[in-house]
Amino acid sequence: MVAFTVNGKEQNVNVTPDTPILWVLRDHLGLTGTKYGCGIAQCGACTVHLEGQAIRSCVTPISAAAGKKITTIEGLSPDGSHPLQKAWIAVEVPQCGYCQSGQIMSAAALLASNPKPSDADIDSAMSGNICRCGTYNRIRRAIHQAAGNDTQGGAA
Ligand code: FES
Ligand code: FES
Numbered sequence: 001m002v003a004f005t006v007n008g009k010e011q012n013v014n015v016t017p018d019t020p021i022l023w024v025l026r027d028h029l030g031l032t033g034t035k036y037g038c039g040i041a042q043c044g045a046c047t048v049h050l051e052g053q054a055i056r057s058c059v060t061p062i063s064a065a066a067g068k069k070i071t072t073i074e075g076l077s078p079d080g081s082h083p084l085q086k087a088w089i090a091v092e093v094p095q096c097g098y099c100q101s102g103q104i105m106s107a108a109a110l111l112a113s114n115p116k117p118s119d120a121d122i123d124s125a126m127s128g129n130i131c132r133c134g135t136y137n138r139i140r141r142a143i144h145q146a147a148g149n150d151t152q153g154g155a156a
Contacts, residue, residue, distance in 0.1 A: 007075025
C-alpha cells in the first residue's frame with residue numbers, strides 16, 4: 001500500500017512499490033489525461049509533477065511518491081483556466097493532441113520556476129517532450145503568451 005496525494009486528494013493504492021506512477025494514475029485512478037508514449041523516459045508524453053517538479057511518470061516508481069504530491073493535467077487548474085490552458089486554446093496548439101498534456105505539464109513546471117522564459121529557456125525546458133505532429137513553434141508561442149511576453153509573428 002502506498003499513500004500519496006493526487007490533485008489535492010489523498011490516495012491509497014494497493015500496488016507493488018516499483019509500479020510506475022503512470023500506471024497507477026491511468027489504471028488505478030482512471031486519470032487518463034497522462035499518456036503512455038515510449039515508456040523509457042524519451043518522449044515526455046507521461047509528464048506529471050511530483051512536488052512541483054516535472055517528472056517522467058513512466059519510469060518513476062510509485063514508491064518515490066510516498067507521502068508526496070502528484071499533479072496531473074486534470075489537476076493543473078480546477079476549471080481549465082490555467083494561463084497555459086488558455087494560451088493553448090488561443091494559439092490552437094494541438095494537432096493530434098497525444099503529446100499535449102505532457103507538453104503542458106513541462107511548460108507549467110517551467111513557468112513556475114521561470115515566469116518570463118526566453119526562447120532558449122523554453123527550448124531547453126521543453127527539449128524532452130517530443131511531438132510527432134511538429135507543433136513546437138506553436139508550443140513556444142503559447143508559452144510566451146501564457147507568460148505575458150511580447151510575441152511577434154503569425155501562426156507557425
Ligand atoms: S512515456 Fe514516459 S517519457 Fe515517454
Ligand atoms: S500534437 Fe500530435 S504528437 Fe504532438
